[in-house]
Amino acid sequence: MSLTSFGPANLIKRSAETHPLTWRLRDDGEPVWLDEYQAKDGYAAARKAFADMAQDDIVQTVKDAGLKGRGGAGFPTGVKWGLMPKDESLNIRYLLCNADEMEPNTWKDRMLMEQLPHLLIEGMLISARALKTYRGYIFLRGEYTTAAVHLRRAVEEAKAAGLLGKNILGSGFDFELFVHTGAGRYICGEETALINSLEGRRANPRSKPPFPAAVGVWGKPTCVNNVETLCNVPAIIGNGVDWYKSLAREGSEDHGTKLMGFSGKVKNPGLWELPFGVTARELFEDYAGGMRDGFKLKCWQPGGAGTGFLLPEHLDAQMYAGGIAKVGTRMGTGLAMAVDDSVNMVSLLRNMEQFFARESCGFCTPCRDGLPWSVKLLMAIEHGEGQPGDIETLLGLVGFLGPGKTFCAHAPGAVEPLGSAIKYFRPEFEAGIAQAKPGVPPLARPIVIGA
Known part of the structure; x- marks a missing residue:
């Protein structure tokens, strides 16, 4: 894994002023444990948040900085935090870190958790203070075994240093943090499916509203943020809004x-x-x-x-x-x-759609049946056995599985690359359409959606 600075020739050294997420990384790739992390100003932002800032001020600072979710959806973090109830009687509330990083070709959260576990813990500690949450969970992709080991060690280090647990930094604020490994399902990247899985239920998305901020884990107010999102919080609190925007x-x-x-x-x-x-x-x-x-x-x-x-x-x-x-x-x-240029787009899309079809939770019909349907059509085209109208059927599926047509965003994300591949490389799909032979009936095909 390569990590460089802003300069293409690596001429600019990573620093706290320019690389808030990565400047503490070791050159040998080993984890930065508590003593080294604190020597590099670790937990200084948390101490500032606890000593000098009211809880609502922390929320407002994150909102003013314009921090957005880094998991893919890009929802403003401060706005999400602001949805948590103000009612002090709702004293049981939770903070969840979405670390179920199963998006193909994505490994950014893994790097942060394996090499900078205390950065995530500090981000969660400040966030918990702002949101008045007394318990947090890092919902970790089950295959990230090294990250699990490093996070659990870092949690124990933080507990021993009085940075987690009871009466943190003498503030009277309590926060417990647990690492929970999932069973390996892509759908757990959707926050309500993650909540269901954490509760021991099947990982199906929930109907919204109510949103997790009102009814989340075990029916209590809950905030869910991505790993990289939470890792931005210490630098924003430590360096301020203007610096972050610059x-x-x-x-x-x-x-x-x-x-x-x-x-x-x-x-x-x-x-x-x-x-x-x-x-x-x-x-x-x-x-x-x-x-x-x-x-x-x-x-x-x-x-x-x-x-x-x-x-x-x-x-x-x-x-x-x-x-x-x-x-x-x-x-x-x-x-x-x-x-x-050596890749055939039909084969690539067949492989992608197989993954998305397998990872569907099966809750809603368009996703449960539509994605396997696309795989069957793509397999036929890949082997030169496609029939006239198959490409139109695929485009129909792209429309019927698009945004707002399914229970969650899994299917829209699954068909977006399919629609774009047909748009830009349609001749490759047309090459897989078999020519009709006299006296030979075409392969059975469902009706074309939208016809």
Whole structure:
């Protein structure tokens, strides 16, 4: 895993002023434990929040900074915090960290938890203080076994230092933190499915409203934030709103920095902390080094398998939510994937849709039946056995599984890359349509949606 600074040649050293998430990282990749973390100003922001700031002031500071969720949806964090009830009689409330990082091509949260576990704990401690939550859970992807070990050790270190548990920093505030490993389901990245799983239920999304801020874990007020989101909180509290807003590039509507990356057949696949507003071309050429010798960039996804494909001419788009929206898709997690010219798009999409179909919770019909239907059609086209009308059926599925058509956002994310692949590479799909032979009936096909 590669972590570089703002400069393409790594000429600028990471610092607290420019790289709030990664400046404490060790060059050898080993975890930063409590003594080293505190020597690098760790928990200084938490001490400031406890000693000098009212709880509502912490919420307002995060809101003024414009911090948005880093899990892919991009919802304003301060606004979400503001939804938690003000009623002091509701004294049982929870803070959940969404660490179920199962988006293909995404590993940013894993790096933070494995190498900087105390940064996440400090972010959760400050957030718990702001939200008046007495208990927190890190809901961790089950396959992240190393992260689980490191987080549990860091929690014990923090407890021993009086930074978790009873009467934290002499404030009278209590906060317990637990690491909970999930069973490995993509749908647990949806916050209400995560809550159901934490409660020991099947990981189905819940109907909203009520939202978790009103009725969450065990029916109590609950706030759910992503790992990277929570890791931004200490720097905002420690350095202030104006500093945080100054980090992004001109033209970006999002503030701060973001962990971004590139995978695929690039020369230097990796992960970097960069300011919002850097162009995808800088990320691809200056950091990832462009394509390996002998390969040509065919297309790319800006932030995980659930985002639409873009072409090489879209690389000049700025990497922030609005910048990527201008070229027709979502930024998602910000970890891009390069697709080289040797890849057949039908095969790639069949593989993707198989993953999404398998990970569907099966709760609603469009997702449960529509995604496997797309897989069957793609498999037929992949083997040259597609029938006339199959591409139109796939496009019909893209429409009927789109935003607002299903119970949660799983299906819309699953079909977004399919729709964009057909848009830009339709001839590859048409090549898999079998020519009708006299006297041979076509393969059985369902009716075309929308016909």
